[in-house]
Amino acid sequence: MLENNVGIIETQYFTFAEPPNELPLECGQKLGSITLAYETYGHLNKDKSNAILVVHALSGDAHAAGFHKGYKDAGWWDAMIGPGKAFDTEKYFVICSNIIGGCKGSTGPSSINPTTGKPYALDFPMITIADMVVAQKHLIDYLGIDKLLCVVGGSMGGFQVLQWVTSFPEKVSSAIPIATSLKHSPQQIAFDEVGRQAVMADPDWREGNYYEFSQPEKGLAVARMIGHITYMSDQSMEEKFSRRLKDKDYSFKFSTDFEVEGYLRYRGDNFVKRFDANSYLYITKAMDYFDLSGDKFIPKNKIIDTRFLVIAFKSDWLYPAYQSEEIVRKLKVRHVDATYCEIKSTYGHDAFLVEVEEQTHLIKHFLNKTFYGYDVVRGYGI
Amino acid sequence: MVFNAIRLDHRIIYQIVEPQSRVLDLGCGDGDLLFLLAKEKNAKVQGIELDEQAIYKCVEKGLSVFHSDIDSGLSEYPDQSFDYVILNQSLQEVKRADFVIQEALRVGKKVIVGFPNFAFLKARLMLFFRGKAPITKSLPYSWHDTPNLRFLSISDFKSFCLGKGIKILQAYNLGKRGIVRFWPNLFALNAVFVISK
Numbered sequence: 001m002l003e004n005n006v007g008i009i010e011t012q013y014f015t016f017a018e019p020p021n022e023l024p025l026e027c028g029q030k031l032g033s034i035t036l037a038y039e040t041y042g043h044l045n046k047d048k049s050n051a052i053l054v055v056h057a058l059s060g061d062a063h064a065a066g067f068h069k070g071y072k073d074a075g076w077w078d079a080m081i082g083p084g085k086a087f088d089t090e091k092y093f094v095i096c097s098n099i100i101g102g103c104k105g106s107t108g109p110s111s112i113n114p115t116t117g118k119p120y121a122l123d124f125p126m127i128t129i130a131d132m133v134v135a136q137k138h139l140i141d142y143l144g145i146d147k148l149l150c151v152v153g154g155s156m157g158g159f160q161v162l163q164w165v166t167s168f169p170e171k172v173s174s175a176i177p178i179a180t181s182l183k184h185s186p187q188q189i190a191f192d193e194v195g196r197q198a199v200m201a202d203p204d205w206r207e208g209n210y211y212e213f214s215q216p217e218k219g220l221a222v223a224r225m226i227g228h229i230t231y232m233s234d235q236s237m238e239e240k241f242s243r244r245l246k247d248k249d250y251s252f253k254f255s256t257d258f259e260v261e262g263y264l265r266y267r268g269d270n271f272v273k274r275f276d277a278n279s280y281l282y283i284t285k286a287m288d289y290f291d292l293s294g295d296k297f298i299p300k301n302k303i304i305d306t307r308f309l310v311i312a313f314k315s316d317w318l319y320p321a322y323q324s325e326e327i328v329r330k331l332k333v334r335h336v337d338a339t340y341c342e343i344k345s346t347y348g349h350d351a352f353l354v355e356v357e358e359q360t361h362l363i364k365h366f367l368n369k370t371f372y373g374y375d376v377v378r379g380y381g382i
Numbered sequence: 383m384v385f386n387a388i389r390l391d392h393r394i395i396y397q398i399v400e401p402q403s404r405v406l407d408l409g410c411g412d413g414d415l416l417f418l419l420a421k422e423k424n425a426k427v428q429g430i431e432l433d434e435q436a437i438y439k440c441v442e443k444g445l446s447v448f449h450s451d452i453d454s455g456l457s458e459y460p461d462q463s464f465d466y467v468i469l470n471q472s473l474q475e476v477k478r479a480d481f482v483i484q485e486a487l488r489v490g491k492k493v494i495v496g497f498p499n500f501a502f503l504k505a506r507l508m509l510f511f512r513g514k515a516p517i518t519k520s521l522p523y524s525w526h527d528t529p530n531l532r533f534l535s536i537s538d539f540k541s542f543c544l545g546k547g548i549k550i551l552q553a554y555n556l557g558k559r560g561i562v563r564f565w566p567n568l569f570a571l572n573a574v575f576v577i578s579k
Contacts, residue, residue, distance in 0.1 A: 307446070328448060332458040337428075340448045341437050362441050369444035 005074060005082045006041040006089050009066035011105055013037055016138045019114070023134065029125035033114070036139050037062045037105025038097035041081055042089030044145070050371065051145045052087055053136065054096040055153035055160040058227070058283055059275060061104035064096035065089075079356040086360040092149065092367070099160075100135045101127040101283050103276035110211065110276040121278060122208035129156075129290045133163045137171070147171050149371060152363070154178035154352035155319065156283070159290045162327070165306050166297055174307040174370040176363060179316050179352040181323035182330070183291040188318065191230055192284040195223030199277050208278050220277045221268030228267050233315035233348030297327075298334050308338035309366045311359060313351035339366065391470060391496050392418060394554050394574050398494060399423055403465035406430070406490065408452045408482070409472025413440035420445065428464075430455040452476050459489040470496035470574070474530045483548075487579050492551065496574040499555075501535030501567050519558065520571040536567045543577060552576040 017023040022032030065081035080086045098106035109124035158180020202219030241260040312324035331338040345351040410429030419425040429447035440447040467490030486493045498520035505516030554574040555566030562570040
């Protein structure tokens with residue numbers, strides 16, 4: 001275990017929207033009660049001004065940093081969250097919650113439907129990115145935080161960041177959308193749809209009612225394999241696998257000859273152990289519905305004093321830099337204080353989880369300025 | 383602040399910019415000038431810079447900067463978005479200088495342009511007597527390794543403004559140590575112009 005981590009962390013749970021006060025959703029339906037799984041790292045200061053909300057991507061969860069008792073895998077963004085790290089837990093209070101629709105402790109299609117006593121399955125209402133953000137807002141209110149110092153996330157996490165500023169601009173001092181976009185493009189929707197079709201074509205899916213049986217493992221694994229291809233780049237795959245074989249020679253069978261095949265199968269098999277297939281369907285659909293293009297992002301009548309740090313990666317072809325630049329263009333038109341950096345990386349979309357040093361450098365100083373204002377600038381010798 | 387330790391062109395621009403102005407610096411480099419303006423003049427500053435490492439330096443200073451080239455970085459800004467647009471030591475590196483100046487004049491009320499003077503005496507002598515592309519204090523690069531795409535003199539810039547109907551509000555001619563008052567096109571290393579539509 002490394003020294004500079006937040007240590008042993010326990011996931012916490014917050015339940016709200018109990019009947020008859022169910023949460024109205026964008027699709028017109030209501031959902032309640034809702035439980036959010038969340039974790040916090042560091043300490044909330046006296047005036048509650050140091051809270052940072054980390055929002056996760058498609059397959060993420062509330063466990064962003066540190067370790068769970070008895071497990072040796074650190075949280076998904078442990079390299080960025082901890083003492084002295086980009087999100088310095090000595091200074092800031094970091095919150096990460098599992099999205100609604102998820103399957104890691106928050107209410108989702110695998111949760112028990114109170115009216116039937118059985119898992120929701122496809123009776124779970126369709127949720128959107130805006131719904132996820134409204135749920136997070138309830139958690140932030142519950143924690144007694146009036147204004148977040150920062151909302152940060154990559155990929156689908158970036159959608160939530162952009163949605164936060166759109167839905168609750170006065171609640172966010174700064175926003176860091178990473179490797180993300182104002183809307184899902186047809187190419188991104190297409191990849192999601194192939195993944196969903198893979199799940200739904202698996203006979204084990206049973207129209208979503210598989211909870212008494214086993215998961216549609218084959219379909220979900222294929223969906224994840226496709227996902228992993230889109231998260232890498234041509235160059236990172238060449239570097240990681242090239243044409244290397246698992247054994248000395250070709251098998252001349254349909255077994256895994258190449259390392260890249262083995263890797264994808266391993267990733268797929270691992271994923272079905274930890275992720276619910278229906279959650280996968282719901283969340284990818286929420287991503288596809290996401291569209292803050294036109295005037296929807298920062299509506300004209302709203303004044304935004306949120307500072308932005310927009311980050312993209314050169315080899316990311318799933319969320320290409322031009323999509324981040326589109327966000328930047330909107331910010332320019334509205335005179336929003338913003339910084340944009342396209343980090344040189346060969347890791348593709350995965351870079352937001354991997355390129356720690358560059359992101360740390362940008363985020364650390366950006367947060368410093370947001371937290372301390374120009375005082376920190378004045379302290380910088382000239 | 384040790385004012386004399388600051389680069390001469392930065393000192394000149396610092397004196398030009400009014401307190402609390404909105405400033406856009408095109409090709410802001412490490413952000414030294416913007417930092418000076420933000421810190422000492424309480425200016426609301428924004429930079430545009432192409433070099434990734436320079437962006438890290440800017441963010442370290444608490445500055446806001448866009449990773450972009452100058453040629454394509456301005457079109458989204460509404461007219462007169464800034465009190466000053468600065469093009470200091472970057473005009474000679476842009477592909478479409480005329481377009482960039484016109485765009486800068488559109489988004490800024492005033493544009494501050496600083497550039498090395500190609501007609502500086504030493505440059506003339508190098509070309510005339512040695513028959514070699516000039517290398518001077520303000521034009522320090524060899525022909526094969528220079529970011530400069532274009533070479534202009536103080537007189538060139540003045541006639542450009544005249545031809546385009548651009549108003550020259552102020553002109554500063556900078557030598558090695560200070561302002562050059564006598565025959566600037568021959569004796570100035572750098573020039574700083576304040577122009578407007």
